Amino acid sequence: MENLKCKLKVLFLSAEASPLVKIGGLGDVAGSLPSALRSLPDSPDVRVALPFYPPLKESNLDLTPAASFEIAHTNGPLICEVFETLINGVPMYLIDGPPIAADQAVYSGDNFRDGTKFCFFSLAAMELCRVLTWQPDILHTHDWHAAPAVYNLRLIKKNDAFYKDTKSLLTVHNLPYLGHGAEGALQAFGLPRAHMSALPDWAEHLPLALGLLTADKINTVSPGYAAEMLTPEFGANLDEFLTTRKDDLTGILNGLDLVAWNPTTDSKLPVNYSPEDLKNRRENKRLLLEELDLRTDLDAPLLAMINRMDVQKGVDLVPKALQLMAELDWQAVILGTGDPELEEAARQLDRDYPQVRSILKYDDGLARRIYGGSDLIMIPSRYEPCGLTQMIGMRYGCVPLGRATGGLKDTIVDYQLGNPKKSTGFLFEEASSAALTDTLRRSLEVYNDRRRWRGLQRRGMKMDFSWERSAKEYMNLYKGLLSGRRVEGLKVEG
Numbered sequence: 001m002e003n004l005k006c007k008l009k010v011l012f013l014s015a016e017a018s019p020l021v022k023i024g025g026l027g028d029v030a031g032s033l034p035s036a037l038r039s040l041p042d043s044p045d046v047r048v049a050l051p052f053y054p055p056l057k058e059s060n061l062d063l064t065p066a067a068s069f070e071i072a073h074t075n076g077p078l079i080c081e082v083f084e085t086l087i088n089g090v091p092m093y094l095i096d097g098p099p100i101a102a103d104q105a106v107y108s109g110d111n112f113r114d115g116t117k118f119c120f121f122s123l124a125a126m127e128l129c130r131v132l133t134w135q136p137d138i139l140h141t142h143d144w145h146a147a148p149a150v151y152n153l154r155l156i157k158k159n160d161a162f163y164k165d166t167k168s169l170l171t172v173h174n175l176p177y178l179g180h181g182a183e184g185a186l187q188a189f190g191l192p193r194a195h196m197s198a199l200p201d202w203a204e205h206l207p208l209a210l211g212l213l214t215a216d217k218i219n220t221v222s223p224g225y226a227a228e229m230l231t232p233e234f235g236a237n238l239d240e241f242l243t244t245r246k247d248d249l250t251g252i253l254n255g256l257d258l259v260a261w262n263p264t265t266d267s268k269l270p271v272n273y274s275p276e277d278l279k280n281r282r283e284n285k286r287l288l289l290e291e292l293d294l295r296t297d298l299d300a301p302l303l304a305m306i307n308r309m310d311v312q313k314g315v316d317l318v319p320k321a322l323q324l325m326a327e328l329d330w331q332a333v334i335l336g337t338g339d340p341e342l343e344e345a346a347r348q349l350d351r352d353y354p355q356v357r358s359i360l361k362y363d364d365g366l367a368r369r370i371y372g373g374s375d376l377i378m379i380p381s382r383y384e385p386c387g388l389t390q391m392i393g394m395r396y397g398c399v400p401l402g403r404a405t406g407g408l409k410d411t412i413v414d415y416q417l418g419n420p421k422k423s424t425g426f427l428f429e430e431a432s433s434a435a436l437t438d439t440l441r442r443s444l445e446v447y448n449d450r451r452r453w454r455g456l457q458r459r460g461m462k463m464d465f466s467w468e469r470s471a472k473e474y475m476n477l478y479k480g481l482l483s484g485r486r487v488e489g490l491k492v493e494g
């Protein structure tokens, strides 16, 4: 293949990319994957486009003006300015223009505004490549925010010499976020409804749906979620349509930043430790219990939960589950912020049970001390495209207990199922407090056998969740796209 002899050129389009912008897992992927790809032996030329959100302008980045041009809009052309900076060896293009400058927040909560912002961003990123005469082989877009680029590529491709050989990949991080409310914004940028397409009528003007319709390949962030997307329970009402695309759908598990999350070096942990000196971890537990003003009983299991308090995360299952096992000796810490009702339920649990602490804020340092000092982390998600919490938990010797869904099922090996010598945590099937309690009880029995528990901890700590593994799979996907080959990897059943 002629194309594969020179460096593969990949343009990443994402609404978030850490360390510049991170709201959730999307930021982690677009922050870590490009440099992991660049570190592979075949080292593709990956560049990232990101909106130049107003708060980023305060952060003294070393910027070079890259380009200036106009993007057509029904109300008249919009001027776009692009600046370039280098982050961890990856060129980042920061795209500015009136729709992006209009909002302080990454997501305003108003999808018409956000649709205008992200549609402008998507089209501007494509125009930028043309101005720079940097012809991407792959347009790798993420979620609904960048999906308009995929749709635009399909619309222009036939008559556009610059983009005629470019292939598109759409990575879905969270399927239900289809971009409802953004449809008018797309039309104003000249992206019409996909009338008479394979999409259901209600979806034929929604950005993510249009991306799913027209991307050359689609992937999501775990093989488990890729298969679940084809079912009525998880398919966001697009399962039947997605089934028509199942040969182009794969799942690639996200990695974990092994430098940022390392218990042997984490400066926010009072005591660092490794799988070989787990006893040092006990001091972290003692200090954490003191900090939380809980009983400093190192033998009583300390259960934890850390998340953004959304119904997706199954947070509502936890209060009842803990009440159902109140007669056992355990303590618990909940860290999170989000839905006011779920926060109030956590507050109430804290008031009712002296062995529970609920801390309702975002606090990275405390999260790390919890991973480094608690015994078990609860992840009762209703759905979980990939999930980082279980991987961090394992890496820190905090045994994960999660619902058997999506990325949780792909990464946690349940203690009872299969060989206990391979197990790294606990899984439960049904999204109910009773099922959660049953599995918590099961896990506490294992906890009481210290030798077996240490085995669980050590196996989890030694798992390979590196980005290098994911990057190789993405590279394989890119190469398959360019050669027109069927891509190796998961064949989703549907």
Ligand code: ADP
Pocket: 024, 025, 026, 306, 307, 308, 335, 336, 337, 361, 362, 363, 364, 367, 386, 387, 388, 389, 390, 392
């Ligand atoms: P999602 O991206 O759906 O929120 P993930 O499991 O992929 O879920 O990632 C969540 C990340 O956010 C983890 O690193 C977790 O530790 C962190 N996190 C969530 N809530 C908090 C909080 N209140 N304080 C600190 N870190 C948090």
